[in-house]
Amino acid sequence: MFYAFQLGHQPKISLAEIKTVFLSKKIDFTIKTTQQNYLIIQTKKKLNSTELIKQLGGTIKICSEIKSDKNNFLKSIKEHLFNVQPEGKIQFSFPDKKMGLEIKKELKNNGRSARYIEPKNSATIIHNHLIEKKGDLNIIAEHLFMTEAVQQFEEMSQRDYDRPGIDDKSGMLPPKLAKIMINLALSQNIDYKKNLLDPFCGSGTILTEAAVMGYQNLYGSDISEKAITDTKKNLDWIIKNYNLKNIQYHLNQINVIKLSQSLDNNSLDLIITEPYLGKPLHGNESNVYLTKQSEELKNLYLQAFEQFQKILKPNGIIVIAIPQFKTKSDWIKIDCIDKIKNIGFEIIPFNNENYLLYHRPNQHLGRGIWRFKKI
Numbered sequence: 001m002f003y004a005f006q007l008g009h010q011p012k013i014s015l016a017e018i019k020t021v022f023l024s025k026k027i028d029f030t031i032k033t034t035q036q037n038y039l040i041i042q043t044k045k046k047l048n049s050t051e052l053i054k055q056l057g058g059t060i061k062i063c064s065e066i067k068s069d070k071n072n073f074l075k076s077i078k079e080h081l082f083n084v085q086p087e088g089k090i091q092f093s094f095p096d097k098k099m100g101l102e103i104k105k106e107l108k109n110n111g112r113s114a115r116y117i118e119p120k121n122s123a124t125i126i127h128n129h130l131i132e133k134k135g136d137l138n139i140i141a142e143h144l145f146m147t148e149a150v151q152q153f154e155e156m157s158q159r160d161y162d163r164p165g166i167d168d169k170s171g172m173l174p175p176k177l178a179k180i181m182i183n184l185a186l187s188q189n190i191d192y193k194k195n196l197l198d199p200f201c202g203s204g205t206i207l208t209e210a211a212v213m214g215y216q217n218l219y220g221s222d223i224s225e226k227a228i229t230d231t232k233k234n235l236d237w238i239i240k241n242y243n244l245k246n247i248q249y250h251l252n253q254i255n256v257i258k259l260s261q262s263l264d265n266n267s268l269d270l271i272i273t274e275p276y277l278g279k280p281l282h283g284n285e286s287n288v289y290l291t292k293q294s295e296e297l298k299n300l301y302l303q304a305f306e307q308f309q310k311i312l313k314p315n316g317i318i319v320i321a322i323p324q325f326k327t328k329s330d331w332i333k334i335d336c337i338d339k340i341k342n343i344g345f346e347i348i349p350f351n352n353e354n355y356l357l358y359h360r361p362n363q364h365l366g367r368g369i370w371r372f373k374k375i
Contacts, residue, residue, distance in 0.1 A: 014058030049148035057179030063145035165230025194269035204231030
């Protein structure tokens with residue numbers, strides 16, 4: 001079977017997440033091509049697209065192939081819509097408006113009234129119930145596809161903006177990226193009872209996303225009293241709103257460089273975190289200023305990794321966002337990776353790359369997503 005995954009605005013990261021999740025679920029697949037920001041894969045077994053889209057943070061929608069005549073897609077689309085919507089007005093969408101209107105005309109010529117819906121975004125598909133009607137269609141890499149599942153963007157937006165504890169002054173990790181980072185730590189032995197720590201928990205985005213994803217033993221710490229208060233509010237809110245069971249969480253206000261004073265050695269399985277990224281940037285900072293900030297963060301991170309080495313179990317995993325700062329001509333990076341390895345960690349690369357860069361063109365800050373294992 002062929003499937004098309006529409007990747008998010010960071011396609012390399014989306015691809016790495018899909019590969020990790022598929023490996024953890026032992027799903028055999030072959031990558032056929034990438035086209036139009038879609039990843040086309042082939043599988044031997046049918047995928048549960050509805051469940052997959054709930055887990056993936058970097059995938060916008062999942063589509064399955066419809067058997068079609070590649071010499072006459074118009075005929076194949078018409079036959080598909082007649083099949084799946086045998087009565088009433090046919091409702092469908094297609095990204096090419098010209099062809100969409102041509103499909104509508106063909107349906108009308110065959111005695112069926114039809115409504116063409118231009119798919120401007122995921123909301124269009126959801127609010128017009130096109131998944132249930134099997135009517136969101138696309139031709140990608142010479143295959144005809146039907147959308148089976150769309151990212152739950154409204155739920156994620158609610159978890160981002162409606163939660164009770166928010167701190168606008170500190171950088172807010174997007175829930176999508178938090179979910180991706182948690183997924184990138186998966187192994188073939190999924191155990192949602194593993195102990196997961198965010199030692200820079202902020203308002204608790206990583207911990208709340210982990211709770212929604214099924215993790216039951218959550219640890220959070222931060223130097224800020226407000227961060228711990230906000231995280232508690234948000235965890236209580238998410239547990240109540242999503243009716244989550246068997247969640248145990250432990251929060252502690254403590255400086256990360258003293259973390260081993262409050263946690264047992266070799267006690268944690270996973271550390272997923274976006275640490276303090278430095279002072280907010282406006283884009284006019286000098287290279288001298290950015291270099292100085294990089295050195296300060298380097299010292300903080302190395303002290304943090306010394307603590308992580310103590311509290312992580314052997315083979316424990318860390319997924320961490322390490323910032324880098326955009327200048328007019330290049331990036332200023334934090335030179336800490338070799339020293340992290342010397343502390344007792346090895347890099348687990350992504351598709352032969354040591355790290356993945358999460359960055360938008362107009363941003364002055366980039367997040368390098370790194371994955372380490374304690375050795």
